[in-house]
Amino acid sequence: MTQSLIPTPARKYDLNFARWVYRNVEGGDRLSLCMQCGMCSGSCPIGAEMDNGPRKLFMMIRAGMKEEVLSSSTIWNCTQCYNCVVRCPRKVPVTYILQGLATVAAREGYAPAKATAKFSKAFWRSVRYFGRTDERMVTVLYYFSYGIKEGIKRALANLPIAQRMVKAGRMGIGLPHRAKGAGDLRAILAKADEIEARERAGQ
């Protein structure tokens, strides 16, 4: 794990972590307005796959439970349906906060084995090199991120769907689709990384 920039609370109910989230996570500035009504968790279609749900997670942030928050399945299983965002009576942008926490957790090494993090890595590789998502490349990279044996197993299990997609003309067998300016895009993304790193170092 890289040296963490997020403060680790020294004792229970230390507000260090909450303040860090308020200031550094997208939408976090509205998190302090959460009144724990539970509209978000009640609206969530995938709550059964979450250990805490957003309402409880937000209280855990306030309680300084950094490790538990950044390891929570709540941030990894969000399907981004935005039910919670449009229904929150305090206009807390719940989905954006979960996204921001996922980014932070992935960067700090909390999620090496999480499917979401693995998939995002494969996805981002396609975007960064080609400027576009190549569905074939992303899924193959993702399957083999579990190792060669598991990769082959997953690829074979999904072969019937892939064959139907090819037959329907929705999956090509040629080279990946690519934006001509993928080189320029890489320079833009590298600069954006640099800006974020600079901001983190100066915080």
Place this chain on the structure above:
Amino acid sequence: MSKIKFTYYPGCSSQGAGIHLDRSLHAISGKLDFEFETIKDWNCCGASVGHVKGGQLPSMALSGRNLALARQQGTADVVTPCAACYLNTHFVNERIKNDEKARGRVNEALDAGGLSYQGDLKVRHVCEVLVNDVGIDAIKDQVTNPLSGLKVAGYVGCQTVRPFAQTAPGGEFTTYDQPKFLDQFAEACGAEPVPYDKARTACCGGSVSIYSPEKTLHLMRLILQEAKDAKADVISTPCPLCQQNVEMYQDAINKEFGDSFNIPVVFYSQLMAVAFGMDGKKDAALDCNMIKPDKLIEKVK
């Protein structure tokens, strides 16, 4: 007839899993009052997973580049048919427009590619344009082959209407929970919309369905079950990922839950192309559906 011009952002699925949306949209634009000029050399919007690995500012820079390229081509509104492309591009556009700090950060990154963008475009969803600029009556006027008796379940999904359902200009085109536009499209085409209130804006699992379908099969099952209960011949949707998920996982759902779903999932634009009397393959792209919409194919002129 002078056509309304839009700058078109097709998104990555237009070259893959959602190729039939792109093809049928271009076909119906020939009949309706709008035309598309594609953003030259567009890139991915980051969809709903890019941010985890990519980070927040790099994800915003993806849409920033598309918007900068669109602006170089003129001041026409940017339209996209893809739910995730709409969500991301609209979000970034609003941030660049309204948040000086975000505008500065995105532009510092764009400068590395020799681009800049100040937030003076509008980003809109194709369905909203069809409702507000083209109009339901204009769609009706083009129908030469009404889809009489075809029962259609209008499945909107999430990100087409959430969180940005009410996007200026044109005001409110729908609501978050019971948007009517798919039923209006189906009706305009002479088809029969079926009651579909529980699943209309339910979630198909989005990208989680791609990498962990075992967690989301039950969500897609609800979407299919309500369509089946309403005796729908087809499910109609605007979203490329919804179309793909709800169609391709039916075998897996049948296996997991002992169901027997075999319901075609089509795009609203495919219904329109058939209702406009256009070619079933070249225009409506019905050959691209993995579950063949037999009742719709029968209607092709």
